[in-house]
Amino acid sequence: MGIINLKFFDPLTKIIFILLFVTGLSEVICRITYHLHYGKNMVYHFDCIIESLLITIYFIKTIRIKNSNFWIFFSIIAWPILGTLNCIFFQPLKSLDSNIIFLENFSIITMSLYALYSILLNENLTFVIRHPHFWFWTCFLILSCGTFFFWAYLVISNYKGKYLNFLQYFQVTVNILVYAVIALVFLYYPKKFMNES
Amino acid sequence: MNPDSALLIFIIGTLILLLFAFTLVIFLIVHKKKQYHNLLEKQTMQNTYQNQLLQSKLEVQEQSFKYFSEEIHDNIGQLLSIVKMQLYNIKNNSTEPEVVAKVTDCNELLGKAITDPRNISHTLNSGFVSNAGLADAVEKDLEYIRSAKEVKCTLHVTGDEYSLGNEKELLVFRIIQEAIANAVKHALPTAIDIYLDYSPIGLGVSIADNGSGFNTSQENKSGIGLNNMHVRSDLLKGDLQVTSVKDKGTTIKLHIDQAEPVNFSTN
Numbered sequence: 001m002g003i004i005n006l007k008f009f010d011p012l013t014k015i016i017f018i019l020l021f022v023t024g025l026s027e028v029i030c031r032i033t034y035h036l037h038y039g040k041n042m043v044y045h046f047d048c049i050i051e052s053l054l055i056t057i058y059f060i061k062t063i064r065i066k067n068s069n070f071w072i073f074f075s076i077i078a079w080p081i082l083g084t085l086n087c088i089f090f091q092p093l094k095s096l097d098s099n100i101i102f103l104e105n106f107s108i109i110t111m112s113l114y115a116l117y118s119i120l121l122n123e124n125l126t127f128v129i130r131h132p133h134f135w136f137w138t139c140f141l142i143l144s145c146g147t148f149f150f151w152a153y154l155v156i157s158n159y160k161g162k163y164l165n166f167l168q169y170f171q172v173t174v175n176i177l178v179y180a181v182i183a184l185v186f187l188y189y190p191k192k193f194m195n196e197s
Numbered sequence: 198m199n200p201d202s203a204l205l206i207f208i209i210g211t212l213i214l215l216l217f218a219f220t221l222v223i224f225l226i227v228h229k230k231k232q233y234h235n236l237l238e239k240q241t242m243q244n245t246y247q248n249q250l251l252q253s254k255l256e257v258q259e260q261s262f263k264y265f266s267e268e269i270h271d272n273i274g275q276l277l278s279i280v281k282m283q284l285y286n287i288k289n290n291s292t293e294p295e296v297v298a299k300v301t302d303c304n305e306l307l308g309k310a311i312t313d314p315r316n317i318s319h320t321l322n323s324g325f326v327s328n329a330g331l332a333d334a335v336e337k338d339l340e341y342i343r344s345a346k347e348v349k350c351t352l353h354v355t356g357d358e359y360s361l362g363n364e365k366e367l368l369v370f371r372i373i374q375e376a377i378a379n380a381v382k383h384a385l386p387t388a389i390d391i392y393l394d395y396s397p398i399g400l401g402v403s404i405a406d407n408g409s410g411f412n413t414s415q416e417n418k419s420g421i422g423l424n425n426m427h428v429r430s431d432l433l434k435g436d437l438q439v440t441s442v443k444d445k446g447t448t449i450k451l452h453i454d455q456a457e458p459v460n461f462s463t464n
């Protein structure tokens with residue numbers, strides 16, 4: 001969907017497109033490493049940092065916070081450092097980097113809430129349902145809220161427990177819903193949406 | 198912690214967070230919708246106010262026109278008529294051929310001096326448009342232009358004529374007058390064609406000249422005349438389009454719906 005209307009996207013929507021591309025690519029690499037008996041977790045360590053970085057840049061730019069260049073520079077430094085420290089001291093490459101995922105979800109929820117709050121304050125933006133970034137923020141918020149405790153549960157239950165399968169299905173359902181909404185936004189981007197970044 | 202008790206925390210936590218997220222998003226959409234309606238209402242009020250302001254401005258203008266028209270007709274016209282009668286008496290009582298010839302010349306000039314202001318007086322008077330009808334009023338105005346300037350003015354009327362109502366016809370007449378005055382003053386054309394196309398859905402007016410034309414991108418800067426036309430067109434809820442080609446001429450097109458009401462008083 002994104003490729004069809006890529007030329008109509010504003011730069012910030014292109015970040016979302018790159019993010020989804022990176023996510024898709026990491027899933028493919030995960031499959032490959034899984035078949036090569038290296039496991040998936042190693043890929044998630046890198047993917048998570050790149051995703052967090054892209055999402056942070058996206059939010060810094062869409063919310064238009066002051067000193068945005070400083071905050072982008074800060075996140076470019078901070079996320080890899082956090083990932084490396086987590087990898088060295090807490091969760092090595094072979095284990096799932098749930099700490100970083102947890103932190104990523106927490107920061108996404110915070111930034112989404114702030115973004116939605118900024119919409120509330122913006123009197124000029126009244127037709128929110130035709131604002132593509134409103135849907136992206138909503139998708140991020142629902143995705144992170146829906147999966148926030150899933151990662152906590154994984155850590156607490158140590159990947160065991162009789163409801164683990166059910167939880168995985170739940171997470172997949174939330175993912176499908178959210179990505180379907182993003183796909184629709186991409187599909188109707190030039191026709192239904194105003195380009196108000 | 199027992200995985201099953203952790204599951205309970207997970208379910209409650211997730212549900213609360215999801216509920217919170219959905220509530221927030223729905224609240225935002227509803228709030229913004231309300232804000233949109235308020236903004237729309239505010240804009241409507243502003244437009245109404247603006248419209249009333251324009252109406253008042255044009256009403257004052259029409260009152261001034263009416264006053265000038267009456268002054269020209271009643272004072273200047275009467276005085277000149279008296280002077281003409283006196284000259285006629287002088288001519289009749291005089292035996293000297295030289296005096297008679299000069300008085301006859303004066304009488305002719307005076308006749309023109311009486312006719313021209315009378316024409317102006319008629320075209321300024323809003324009552325004239327309502328009495329004569331739009332097409333006749335335009336024809337009368339063109340007669341005056343023909344006599345005063347060397348411009349070939351032609352009126353083309355198509356369709357079955359009907360009355361748009363006094364207010365509407367006066368506004369259309371003023372737009373045509375403004376367009377002609379602009380053309381004569383700035384474009385120096387040799388011909389002006391006015392088309393009145395009466396159709397069941399509305400009236401189409403076109404004023405085309407073969408003058409010097411102008412740059413329509415600088416239309417807004419070009420003065421009060423065009424602006425007044427747009428104001429009147431807005432009052433008529435009409436569609437006014439100005440097209441101009443340098444050294445080829447200008448065409449002003451106006452379309453108004455017959456059914457569209459207009460609230461503009463000239464009394």
